[in-house]
Amino acid sequence: xxxxxxxxxxxxxxxxxxxxxxxxxxxxxxxxxxxxxxxxxxxxxxxxxxxxxxxxxxxxxxxxxxxxxxxxxxxxxxxxxxxxxxxxxxxxxxxxxxxxxxxxxxxxxxxxxxxxxxxxxxxxxxxxxxxxxxxxxxxxxxxxxxxxxxxxxxxxxxxxxxxxxxxxxxxxxxxxxxxxxxxxxxxxxxxxxxxxxxxxxxxxxxxxxxxxxxxxxxxxxxxxxxxxxxxxxxxxxxxxxxxxxxxxxxxxxxx
Amino acid sequence: xxxxxxxxxxxxxxxxxxxxxxxxxxxxxxxxxxxxxxxxxxxxxxxxxxxxxxxxxxxxxxxxxxxxxxxxxxxxxxxxxxxxxxxxxxxxxxxxxxxxxxxxxxxxxxxxxxxxxxxxxxxxxxxxxxxxxxxxxxxxxxxxxxxxxxxxxxxxxxxxxxxxxxxxxxxxxxxxxxxxxxxxxxxxxxxxxxxxxxxxxxxxxxxxxxxxxxxxxxxxxxxxxxxxxxxxxxxxxxxxxxxxxxxxxxxxxxxxxxxxxxxxxxxxxxxxxxxxxxxxxxxxxxxxxxxxxxxxxxxxxxxxxxxxxxxxxxxxxxxxxxxxxxxxxxxxxxxxxxxxxxxxxxxxxxxxxxxxxxxxxxxxxxxxxxxxxxxxxxxxxxxxxxxxxxxxxxxxxxxxxxxxxxxxxxxxxxxxxxxxxxxxxxxxxxxxxxxxxxxxxxxxxxxxxxxxxxxxxxxxxxxxxxxxxxxxxxxxxxxxxxxxxxxxxxxxxxxxxxxxxxxxxxxxxxxxxxxxxxxxxxxxxxxxxxxxxxxxxxxxxxxxxxxxxxxxxxxx
Numbered sequence: 061x062x063x064x065x066x067x068x069x070x071x072x073x074x075x076x077x078x079x080x081x082x083x084x085x086x087x088x089x090x091x092x093x094x095x096x097x098x099x100x101x102x103x104x105x106x107x108x109x110x111x112x113x114x115x116x117x118x119x120x121x122x123x124x125x126x127x128x129x130x131x132x133x134x135x136x137x138x139x140x141x142x143x144x145x146x147x148x149x150x151x152x153x154x155x156x157x158x159x160x161x162x163x164x165x166x167x168x169x170x171x172x173x174x175x176x177x178x179x180x181x182x183x184x185x186x187x188x189x190x191x192x193x194x195x196x197x198x199x200x201x202x203x204x205x206x207x208x209x210x211x212x213x214x215x216x217x218x219x220x221x222x223x224x225x226x227x228x229x230x231x232x233x234x235x236x237x238x239x240x241x242x243x244x245x246x247x248x249x250x251x252x253x254x255x256x257x258x259x260x261x262x263x264x265x266x267x268x269x270x271x272x273x274x275x276x277x278x279x280x281x282x283x284x285x286x287x288x289x290x291x292x293x294x295x296x297x298x299x300x301x302x303x304x305x306x307x308x309x310x311x312x313x314x315x
Numbered sequence: 316x317x318x319x320x321x322x323x324x325x326x327x328x329x330x331x332x333x334x335x336x337x338x339x340x341x342x343x344x345x346x347x348x349x350x351x352x353x354x355x356x357x358x359x360x361x362x363x364x365x366x367x368x369x370x371x372x373x374x375x376x377x378x379x380x381x382x383x384x385x386x387x388x389x390x391x392x393x394x395x396x397x398x399x400x401x402x403x404x405x406x407x408x409x410x411x412x413x414x415x416x417x418x419x420x421x422x423x424x425x426x427x428x429x430x431x432x433x434x435x436x437x438x439x440x441x442x443x444x445x446x447x448x449x450x451x452x453x454x455x456x457x458x459x460x461x462x463x464x465x466x467x468x469x470x471x472x473x474x475x476x477x478x479x480x481x482x483x484x485x486x487x488x489x490x491x492x493x494x495x496x497x498x499x500x501x502x503x504x505x506x507x508x509x510x511x512x513x514x515x516x517x518x519x520x521x522x523x524x525x526x527x528x529x530x531x532x533x534x535x536x537x538x539x540x541x542x543x544x545x546x547x548x549x550x551x552x553x554x555x556x557x558x559x560x561x562x563x564x565x566x567x568x569x570x571x572x573x574x575x576x577x578x579x580x581x582x583x584x585x586x587x588x589x590x591x592x593x594x595x596x597x598x599x600x601x602x603x604x605x606x607x608x609x610x611x612x613x614x615x616x617x618x619x620x621x622x623x624x625x626x627x628x629x630x631x632x633x634x635x636x637x638x639x640x641x642x643x644x645x646x647x648x649x650x651x652x653x654x655x656x657x658x659x660x661x662x663x664x665x666x667x668x669x670x671x672x673x674x675x676x677x678x679x680x681x682x683x684x685x686x687x688x689x690x691x692x693x694x695x696x697x698x699x700x701x702x703x704x705x706x707x708x709x710x711x712x713x714x715x716x717x718x719x720x721x722x723x724x725x726x727x728x729x730x731x732x733x734x735x736x737x738x739x740x741x742x743x744x745x746x747x748x749x750x751x752x753x754x755x756x757x758x759x760x761x762x763x764x765x766x767x768x769x770x771x772x773x774x775x776x777x778x779x780x781x782x783x784x785x786x787x788x789x790x791x792x793x794x795x796x797x798x799x800x801x802x803x804x805x806x807x808x809x810x811x812x813x814x815x816x817x818x819x820x821x822x823x824x825x826x827x828x829x830x831x832x833x834x835x836x837x838x839x840x841x842x843x844x845x846x847x848x849x850x851x852x853x854x855x856x857x858x859x860x861x862x863x864x865x866x867x868x869x870x871x
Binding site: 142158223 | 567764766767769770772773774775776777780784785788789792
């Protein structure tokens with residue numbers, strides 16, 4: 061099967077976040093986050109719950125609005141201009157914890173809707189690419205079913221195919237395995253590994269330490285709305301610098 | 316044979332001996348003094364009722380008593396044998412589970428049986444169906460004189476339309492029936508896929524059908540002058556709307572589409588004008604519309620129009636656009652000022668002082684005002700306006716709106732223009748229904764999980780696409796039962812238009828009842844009214860149930 065990798069990018073740093081602050085009313089969820097991501101990097105964001113890691117990646121495609129600082133994606137700065145926001149959303153794919161498939165559309169319709177209407181592809185082209193992706197995530201035979209007829213793991217793989225058919229430059233995973241039964245986690249992680257190895261820029265919020273250890277270029281540890289430690293996976297897991305990181309690792313690894 | 320009967324008898328005797336009669340009595344009759352009293356009263360009422368009905372209709376009463384007796388015996392025997400047949404078990408579970416229920420069942424059987432007998436005698440068995448025999452000397456309290464329905468059929472169906480206009484009504488009726496037949500035939504599974512294009516054509520014809528029906532039923536006036544200005548204005552508006560949609564990225568640019576959009580209005584205007592000129596379909600006085608036809612026109616206009624309007628209001632109420640979007644302000648302001656400048660020469664000619672000359676340039680003020688409005692106003696205008704409209708309409712009774720429509724419509728038109736009564740009534744009623752529909756749809760919109768919005772956003776769908784493809788299809792599916800309830804309500808309440816003087820089915824029936832020709836005939840006409848409204852409502856609710864089943868496919 062002929063397969064195209066991620067779309068080429070012509071910038072040095074595909075995501076630039078500078079001093080990002082975000083408040084939910086009185087509560088400060090992000091307290092100055094800085095991050096620079098090069099094309100092709102795989103970054104795993106770890107942290108205890110409530111540390112702002114999901115909020116942070118949701119700011120990057122403006123599902124949440126940040127109040128201070130700058131976010132620049134593929135050379136476009138996020139502003140109130142709806143066109144900028146939509147341009148960025150086209151280039152940034154997102155996979156959600158709860159899949160968020162459209163229950164009234166078939167799997168194939170779920171996947172081709174955005175390419176046809178946003179990328180303005182023809183239906184035939186969109187369906188061809190969609191089928192390629194469905195084959196790659198291993199469920200081409202489910203194309204004409206409705207999401208409600210699939211298992212959780214299959215649904216999440218459809219959600220990934222839906223995101224990938226848009227040919228985004230950046231992939232963001234928001235705890236993609238947290239809502240899955242244990243035996244289905246592997247099938248989703250396999251796809252994520254595959255993508256990481258084929259050159260996608262990936263930002264993943266996940267609790268899968270194995271995935272982080274194995275494929276991440278960098279691991280970022282967040283706590284209380286700040287990046288506490290930024291390290292290679294080896295150093296991070298074997299030789300963490302910060303006390304907070306050590307505490308977190310001891311809590312998740314020892315039981 | 317003999318031995319078997321003996322065996323059965325012995326078993327029955329055993330069972331009767333073993334049966335705990337004291338328990339039965341305590342449970343059913345002597346449990347407390349009010350239970351005894353209740354059974355006694357029930358038995359007395361049933362007996363009295365049976366005796367009264369026996370004098371009225373001996374055969375029917377005996378038949379009912381016998382049926383009840385046989386049923387009771389079956390239950391008793393079944394219980395004593397400790398072996399129930401299918402029938403006796405059903406009777407025991409549903410009608411004769413205790414002494415009290417047995418008596419209540421008897422009473423209900425007598426009441427319902429007698430009512431059914433009375434209705435059957437009045438409406439069918441003794442009824443007079445002869446249209447020629449409707450005069451008072453043929454009438455009686457004890458049977459229906461159905462002849463009036465046939466005799467007054469023209470009034471009931473179309474009200475006071477003149478006989479010359481009736482071919483037009485037939486034309487409209489056959490058009491609708493033909494459309495239904497075509498839709499049904501081309502929708503058969505065998506033809507469905509082969510006739511894709513034809514089906515699209517039929518769909519287009521359905522969308523045009525209100526206009527076509529209007530032309531059939533109201534006609535087109537013959538205007539001697541072909542108004543080129545009117546034709547070209549349509550082109551300008553179509554191109555403007557096309558440009559708006561294109562710049563908002565709702566549609567893709569294509570010369571084909573642009574040209575057909577621009578040509579649509581002049582083409583439609585020319586056809587319209589040509590039909591008027593030819594005199595094939597001369598105007599009909601809309602004020603003569605009446606009967607079932609008017610009821611259906613009012614109800615279907617309201618149902619069809621309140622859906623899109625309600626949808627817009629619902630979306631508007633949930634809109635999160637702050638300030639006035641430029642693409643609304645500028646087209647409106649520029650449109651108003653272009654029209655305004657055409658008044659300037661006249662105003663200049665009429666002015667008597669420099670100040671008044673300045674006023675002649677009022678369109679400039681419109682533009683300045685629009686600019687200021689757009690800069691200064693940061694509130695959520697769309698949501699505010701939608702909410703205000705909905706709450707305003709909902710706080711007024713329908714009947715008030717209808718009266719307002721009738722009484723106030725003339726104020727909106729220049730003196731001398733007469734507006735036919737049905738139009739303001741339809742407009743007022745539609746606005747009323749749309750406000751309620753909007754709230755129902757809003758309920759559906761709020762039931763959609765936030766994840767659906769986020770997934771649409773993250774895929775880069777714009778607001779219009781998100782609503783069109785993701786949110787509305789799911790929301791509408793959720794609200795179908797409520798919307799159909801709303802529509803059935805609208806259909807039935809359409810009889811309220813008779814209060815403001817429209818001759819709809821109820822209105823015309825009241826006129827027929829008051830007519831000396833049909834003196835003394837009321838029941839027949841009101842029963843007919845009931846049958847018509849019941850049939851309409853029943854068809855609508857059955858269709859909605861089918862629709863729910865059809866759309867339920869693949870629901871999570």
